[in-house]
Amino acid sequence: DQQVKQNSPSLSVQEGRISILNCDYTNSMFDYFLWYKKYPAEGPTFLISISSIKDKNEDGRFTVFLNKSAKHLSLHIVPSQPGDSAVYFCAASSGGSNYKLTFGKGTLLTVNP
Amino acid sequence: DTGVSQNPRHKITKRGQNVTFRCDPISEHNRLYWYRQTLGQGPEFLTYFQNEAQLEKSRLLSDRFSAERPKGSFSTLEIQRTEQGDSAMYLCASSLADILPLHFGNGTRLTVT
Numbered sequence: 001d002q003q004v005k006q007n008s009p010s011l012s013v014q015e016g017r018i019s020i021l022n023c024d025y026t027n028s029m030f031d032y033f034l035w036y037k038k039y040p041a042e043g044p045t046f047l048i049s050i051s052s053i054k055d056k057n058e059d060g061r062f063t064v065f066l067n068k069s070a071k072h073l074s075l076h077i078v079p080s081q082p083g084d085s086a087v088y089f090c091a092a093s094s095g096g097s098n099y100k101l102t103f104g105k106g107t108l109l110t111v112n113p
Numbered sequence: 114d115t116g117v118s119q120n121p122r123h124k125i126t127k128r129g130q131n132v133t134f135r136c137d138p139i140s141e142h143n144r145l146y147w148y149r150q151t152l153g154q155g156p157e158f159l160t161y162f163q164n165e166a167q168l169e170k171s172r173l174l175s176d177r178f179s180a181e182r183p184k185g186s187f188s189t190l191e192i193q194r195t196e197q198g199d200s201a202m203y204l205c206a207s208s209l210a211d212i213l214p215l216h217f218g219n220g221t222r223l224t225v226t
Binding site: 004006032034036041042043044045046049089091093099100101102103104105106 | 117119144146153154155156157158161169204206208211212213214215216217218219220
């Protein structure tokens, strides 16, 4: 069963506009959420994270929103740039003693010049 | 900080052969994780170490897979009697204990022919 779901395999936006990537989760034990960006032939690179005690975290052009009651989070990129074109993975952790991550399938973002 | 290093980057092997991959984590990181990523999927957890102790193994890790971290520094992942279904990107990540995010290497792409 997919505990972390990214239902949009791909998203295309124009440069300068907002990109919104969505993620849903089913496991109520998840208490920390992360977004990773992945370019072809490279490993995932950490982008931004949020704890379950918050509903928003911002870092430059990137903002993550968490709606715990809906078990939903989203990543907003404003303004989008062509260099943002990559696969974005949502990941979740239930902490405890292992901090292993459970990933979604990813969303391919294409930012057109 | 030279990042997580994985070798080789690519490995092509024939079905039935054994293969071994190496991961060198970020030097001060005592946690080391192995993940597997197949086409169209997010990374899936395989196993993790704290120092030299292997603390958890996923049910994805069949008996043909073995991982070691003998001195709590680098780690090796061995696959015996490879099968075509083992073809995937094998990712290594490291972190300090109880601290996210995980930092990923660029992976080893295994192709079993």
